[in-house]
Amino acid sequence: MTAARQQGDFQRRTRRLFVGILVVLLSVELLALIVEEYLAAEESSERQLLATAADAADTAKHYERASYLAVVALASSSWELLLAERREATELAERFDALAGRLSGEYGDVVVGVSGEGDDGAAAQRIRGRMAELAPLWQQLQAGQARLLRTNERELRDNPAVDEFRRAAGRLNTRLSTLVTLLENRRNDQIEILSRGREVVRWGTLVFTVLVALLAFQGLIAPFGRAARALQESREALRVAHDDLEQRVEARTQDLAQANRELQRQTATLETQTEVLQSVIDSMGEGLAVATRTGAVEIWNRQAQAMLGAQPSWLGDAASCPQGADTWTAHVESFHADQVTPIADGEFPIQRALHGESVDMDMFVKTAAAPDGIWLRWTARPVRAGDGDTDDGERRGAVAVFRDETARVLAEARLRQAHDELEQRVEERTRKLKQAQEQLVDSALAAGKAEVATNILHNVGNVLNGVNVLVHVVRERLGDKAWTSLPKLAGLIEANRADFSRFVRDDPRGVKLPDYVVQLAEAQQRELTEVLARVARLDEQIEHIKRIIQLQQEHAKSVSVVEDIAVVEVIHSALAINEAGLERHGIDITTDLAEVPLTYTSKNKILQILVNLISNAKYALADVPLGSRELCIELAEGPEGFVSIRVRDNGCGIEPGLETRIFQHGFSTRAEGHGFGLHASSLAAKQLGGELRVESAGVGEGACFTLEVPIVAASEVSSLSLSQG
């Protein structure tokens, strides 16, 4: 067998060597072909460069000739010839520019070795020098032509511009001829070098082929004898190695038999321990699942089966376990805590533990035993080699413990629902309370206005009482004796008209008649004077009623109107409205009104507040003896940005502790009070951006109400909502 292998090795080596030689020979031929092509391309480039230079030389000569003919045409005013020759000269100039570009451009650089690194650098330098001279000479020639054609001097003879043009052309032609010659020489040199190169390649290829043939002989024939000897030596060595191997196999077989016996003993012990462990596991209150690294379930206790309603079909049969992560979700219909989102493939706790995660999560599952579902609390951990306390060990599988938490979860859900319902009820209750409060505020405002109206009517009633008294007195006066005696007197005179002189002289009634008439006239004059005084008083009272009504009408019209007002005028209006009542109650009024700025606010609201405060003061003074009833109204600026109006009386005062309550809706210390007035006044003060408060030393000590109203300029009015009240 060894000899056959050695023979096969030899044949393979022979084939490889043959193929190698063939590849080398082909490569050499291919290289020779590439070199030949390169040399041919070089030769072609040289020819093209030379042709370009020759073309440029011819073009320059044609340009010179066309330009000169144009100048001649200009001198002879032959315009068509001038235009034609100039057009040709322009085209030739463009052609020369293109040729010169090719000569001095990249193409020329490569061919002539302008980089100076070629082995014929001197020739390349000369060529580059000639090329560098072309551009300025060409520019001189063009400039000369332009001057000739633009000149107004058209004489050709003895024209220095013509001579200069011809000289420039001569210089350019000379340089171009020199360049052509240099390029021809270079081309010849290059051709000679290239020819030598071809010879070298040709002979080199032949020599190389011979060398390869020698190497092939040496590589194929000589090694054959050496291979045969080595083959024999290999056969002997193999035989020795075979005997040694037989002995080692026998010894190893005996060792394995001993190990097998020990293994059987350990297996029996392990089975006993496993039975004990299984009993423990089955007695657990939680479900237990243990999976191997491949995902096969090795342990699945009774609780697990009871809760999940089934057991994996591959339990205890790792070979039939479908590998991978999707087996658990297919086995158990499981959901996340929202009870809707299914557990995705690979997210099952024991699967995640297989990937090294420690998982604690709630899961909602539906089983055949519990079609409505149950809640399971899962705890899954990876099982690692080693002590299991670190994450460094090799993962061997995963263990998962899960218990039924349905009762707890449902209890929590019911508690949460009850909480939400309670929140909702509280919110609804709050909303209703807010609505009720808003309605209450509206009612209070309306009631406040009604109380003001009541005050107004009350004041009008006070005045009307005076009017009634006066009318009664006048009526009594007009029914007096003096007025009723006059018709009797007229009847007496009429009865004695026939002999009136005798009646006056002789009749006792007639004798008294003159004196009676005089006394009657005097008495009637007195009565008339008194009645007229009463009527004048009546006019005053009626005028007073008109003022009250007029003021109320004015303020009623200005409801919700915001304007620049003088507070002092509002105070006077409030006093005028209450004038009759105050006077009837014998109240002594004093005022201390300082000069304060105009403020942009609601006149009606301030009037409403003041009328209410004055009216309240009037009632508070009811129990104070006449002659001691005092009401003082003060107006001052301050605190900063506010004006303060104080209504102070020495009346019944306020019981301590009621300073705040008297502003509450429905609170009143008077039996006939509604509890609206001060509440509405307080609200109005707040709507004005101000405040109404009261101070009192106690019952019988009088009270002082203070209204503070902000001083607002008209330009700031947008920040207030005065018109909303």
Add this chain to the structure above:
Amino acid sequence: MVALWALVLVVALVPGCRSESASSASSAASEGPSEGRKELGARPIRVAMSAAFVSDSGFYIYEQIADYLAGEIGHPVEFVTGLGYQTINDMLVDGAIDVGFVCGLPYVLLRDREQPAVSLLAAPVMRAPRYGGKPEYYSDLIVRADSDIDSFDDLAGRVFVYNEEISNSGYNMPRHRLLRAGLTEGYFGTVLRSGSHEESIRMVAEGKADASFVDSLVLEHEQSQGSPRSRQVAVIDSIGPAGIPPVVVSNHVSPALRQELARELLSMHESPSGRAILQRAAVERFVSVSDDNYDSIREMYKGAQEAGYTRIR
């Protein structure tokens, strides 16, 4: 001085045939535009422009204007550049050139011949505020930016360079100024001829001359193109305004084609393509001008002739 006024020069076209008799030309006058083009046959309309022989930086603009007119008229146009002012005048007289963008003085010389050789087609109005919306321009006196020359009075004995003898801004206007100042007896030290305004600017910038009067339009174009030499000179004085170089047509061209050419030039600013070309040339539009727009040039030239002061010295 011709042209180059704004670099705009332009185009020309022409019809007709110069070698034909006067009678045939006059008969063409009664023909419509299409008949006028028929006269041209295969020969393109020849437009002469006085481009500088050194600087042709504005040439592409002339090409665009020529292409525009060729497209509007429906006949090819051939440019003729690089010839002297007098040569162009002679070719216009003979009808070898059909349309020319010529300087004001060459126009006056052509117009004041016993038989006027050309007619006015149009003249440009430049956008720059300096020209006030009129077909006018200036002759600017330039010196090197670092020169000690501050005014015309400092030029006595200095090297002066001009472009052409029949250039208005380069020769006629400065000659008139010398004549008016009585400086006719060799005011400059040396007087050189450059052949073009661009060359004059270059010679002053390089110190080969101390000063030169150049066409304001040429100088502004050089400056707008960022020409280094234009930044090396400064304007210290100006003469003018005078009539801007016009577009003229040889009287060998039939009246019908003359009218068509004039119409296209005068309406060029109304078409988007024409307006775009004019914007590149800094031209507002072409307007119709009358011969009296060049009376001031004419008077300056006659004054010099009558005084016998024809060559600046």
